[in-house]
Amino acid sequence: MPDVPELRERAAELDAADELAKLREQFVLDEVVYLDGNSLGALPVGVPGRVDDVVRRQWGELRIRSWEESGWWTAPERIGDRIAPLVGAAPGQIVVGDSTSVNVFKALVGAVRLVGDGRDGRSGRNEILVDATTFPTDGYIAASAARLTGCELRPLEPAEVPGAVGPRTAAVLLNHVDYRTGRLHDLPSLTSAIHDAGALAVWDLCHSAGALPVGLDEHGVDLAVGCTYKYLNGGPGSPAYLYVRGDLQDRFDSPLPGWNSHADPFGMSPSYAPAPGALRGRVGTPDILSMLALEAALEVWEDVSIDAVRAKSLALTDFFLECVAAYVTGGRVESITPSAHAERGSQVALRCPDAGEVMKRLIERGVVGDFRHPDVLRFGFTPLYVGFGDVERAARVLGETLG
Ligand SMILES: Cc1ncc(COP(=O)(O)O)c(C=O)c1O
Incomplete structure (x- = not known):
């Protein structure tokens, strides 16, 4: 007993x-014991009041002026900088927006293009490795990214990556923590094995960000994505984020180059010129209500x-x-x-x-x-x-x- x-x-x-x-x-x-924050984080007490202000005052009274005066336009990079310390990134490398699935697409196609642009002596790579145990969306998107970039997709267990990654590999997409088993994969050593083979590492941080140190900059991760509705408590469907390491940003060629990532978005030019920095990861008009709810939710991390x-x-x-x-x-x-x-x-x-x-x-x-x-x-x-x-x-x- x-x-x-x-x-x-x-x-x-x-x-x-x-x-x-x-x-x-x-x-x-x-009084409920809530052990589902790895699916949907609980509501931080500061969020309802902020959302009320965003809706009633910023939208209801300031209307269009809020894009400037309430900081709506710069929210994706501002909130990205708020997430950055939680995943071990210096400012200027994360933008918030879109879903994790969309960011997996941007990151993976962007990684294959970075390897294939021939500017660092790496070309002719035509293989993507993907975690076979991944949350399904990453596998579906990786298959589409492979078709679009003319790569072969090889699903495998993360532990098999060091033995499998080779001169044909352009990029490897891995989960930091497995969504079913809760297994934490060794991000530093897998990233280094991927780099030793001349490929780029793309990490999905959905189940680690906000729960454990990630060390993106320290471990030289190339690109990363994650959601904000689990351990970051951003709310149902809150926007995801994309990390592109600083030194890769000027070569990052987004497969979704919407007007929000243009160097001069209000120039309304018919031709595309990418913005500098992390801003290249943006696509279209951000979902301001969800985004500012997330910003309020992140305030609980002050001093944590x-x-x-x-x-x-x-x-x-x-x-x-x-x-x-x-x-x-x-x-x-x-x-x-x-x-x-x-x-x-x-x-x-x-x-x-x-x-x-x-x-x-x-x-x-x-x-x-x-x-x-x-x-x-x-x-x-x-x-x-x-x-x-x-x-x-x-x-x-x-x-x-x-x-
Ligand atoms: C590891 C992982 N990647 C991606 C997703 C889902 O992505 P999206 O935000 O596009 O629904 C989840 C959702 O739980 C997930 O656990």
Whole structure:
């Protein structure tokens, strides 16, 4: 029989010692244990008031003047600079806009074009490697990017990349954290293996940005994309972002060169001349309402260190695995998330034969995770608002549900 009081006491002690615990007040939460921030982050309390101001005053009163006076026009790069420190990027390399899928397209076609422009002695490369375990959209877009650029697409496991990347490879598209298993891939060593073979590395940061340090500049990543509605809490459908490393920007040839990326967008020239810098990643008129909701959401990161977030994330997932081992008996679940810290993102995925039904019952009992086909229970741990008491309760309710 599990030692319930001991785990509850430990949870209370861990919560009392948690330096990030006070951040929970900055989110709209109730008594539900919310472990689905790896799908849709919770609402930060400052967002509704900001959206109200954007709609009523900026749009309702200032109207067209807001493009200048409320900073609408420059929002994509301004908010990109706000995300930059969270992913280890210096300013001027990230623009916010469009969906992750669209940014995967820009980044991957842009990478193949960078390699093929012959300006750095790399040409004749006609292969794209893609993570075979990727979130499906990246694979679909990579297939289309390969067709458009005349490349062959080779899906493979991320661990196979060092042995597979070679003189034919133009670009490699990888996920930093696997969306199903929560496995963290080794971004520094994979990026360096890709570079050793003369190819470019494109990383999808959807499941790592805001949950752990990424170190884009430090590790020399070439291009990266990510969403903002998970650990960055930007809201449903909030815009994604594109990182193009500073020294590649003047050669970045976007496959979607809309007027917002023109050097003189209001010159209305019939011919295209790309803007300098990260701005080249823009396409068309930004979705201002979502974008400014995201900007308000990012204010919760003021004075928060991503290293502290990572430390708490690992402590939460460790404690969850310990509580599951204590409360869920009889081999009813099996963790498919690596136990080694160096290989774990901020979620725990448990294989369970009737996972869809089990997750429904958990949600009815106030523990919200999600189900991934065919048999995975996914629990995401957002260190900004999940506590150790939540973790203990989630594992206990899981044990009772399965028992
Ligand atoms: C790794 C990964 N890439 C891409 C996406 C989706 O991209 P989009 O923002 O285009 O819906 C997700 C969504 O969950 C994801 O987990």
